Amino acid sequence: MANSSKNMEQHHIESSPLVIQDSFEGYPLNYFNLPLHYRDDLKSVLIPYGLVQDRIEALASRIFSDLHIHIPEQLICMCVLKGGYRFFSDLVSKIQNENRLRNDRSLPMSLEFIRVRSYVNDRSTDAIDIIGISDLSSLNNKHLLIIEDIIDTGVTMVALKKELEKYNPKTIHVVSLFTKRRKDKKCIFKPDYSGFEVPDHFIVGYALDYNEYFRDLEHICVMKESGITKYKVQDG
Numbered sequence: 444m445a446n447s448s449k450n451m452e453q454h455h456i457e458s459s460p461l462v463i464q465d466s467f468e469g470y471p472l473n474y475f476n477l478p479l480h481y482r483d484d485l486k487s488v489l490i491p492y493g494l495v496q497d498r499i500e501a502l503a504s505r506i507f508s509d510l511h512i513h514i515p516e517q518l519i520c521m522c523v524l525k526g527g528y529r530f531f532s533d534l535v536s537k538i539q540n541e542n543r544l545r546n547d548r549s550l551p552m553s554l555e556f557i558r559v560r561s562y563v564n565d566r567s568t569d570a571i572d573i574i575g576i577s578d579l580s581s582l583n584n585k586h587l588l589i590i591e592d593i594i595d596t597g598v599t600m601v602a603l604k605k606e607l608e609k610y611n612p613k614t615i616h617v618v619s620l621f622t623k624r625r626k627d628k629k630c631i632f633k634p635d636y637s638g639f640e641v642p643d644h645f646i647v648g649y650a651l652d653y654n655e656y657f658r659d660l661e662h663i664c665v666m667k668e669s670g671i672t673k674y675k676v677q678d679g
């Protein structure tokens with residue numbers, strides 16, 4: 444009896460990303476169901492859908508534990524469209540599960556949706572446009588959780604956070620499903636919570652796109668060079 448508390452050691456869920464090593468090239472495609480229209484364009488399955496779901500469930504549990512302390516104040520969950528929509532939907536739904544199943548704590552939420560346009564052809568400026576939210580002044584004095592699909596260079600998130608800070612939210616937390624381990628330069632932003640750190644490949648699936656293709660793919664996959672060429676858009 445006296446030992447029972449020892450057996451209940453705190454299980455602390457990691458807020459930092461699960462690292463996918465460079466040496467891991469992904470799973471062969473023929474072990475998975477994949478849409479016919481993308482099969483020739485992909486190299487491998489880097490993170491299967493089921494693993495993505497498991498990690499999101501763990502993140503939801505960690506975020507719930509960390510952020511429920513603000514009740515009865517709402518947490519504004521902000522979806523960064525389009526790439527973040529699947530992650531946002533699954534994360535919010537898994538936090539709702541925590542709310543439904545626990546009687547000792549709760550985390551009320553409200554939902555907002557934005558799109559961010561960054562000026563990709565002019566990386567020297569960190570100018571961004573926020574579109575799709577009616578009134579950012581609603582953030583005043585509120586707790587904000589920004590829900591993003593991937594942080595690559597970090598430039599967009601630094602600019603977005605700076606922009607949102609102008610509306611004086613009480614707190615800002617950032618959760619990104621993926622962070623990229625860049626070969627060329629360090630990423631300039633570290634999110635509060637992250638699902639996976641991925642090698643420096645272009646990844647698609649689970650709402651992450653390449654020129655609007657591959658959002659309709661469940662697994663996180665690495666593209667073949669031929670796929671990158673096939674869906675390339677000539678600009679200018």
Ligand code: HPA
Nearest residue numbers: 595644645646647651652
């Ligand atoms: N995949 C999809 N979108 C992205 C990526 C990526 O690897 N990096 C930045 N945006």
Ligand code: MG
Nearest residue numbers: 526651652653
């Ligand atoms: Mg994109």
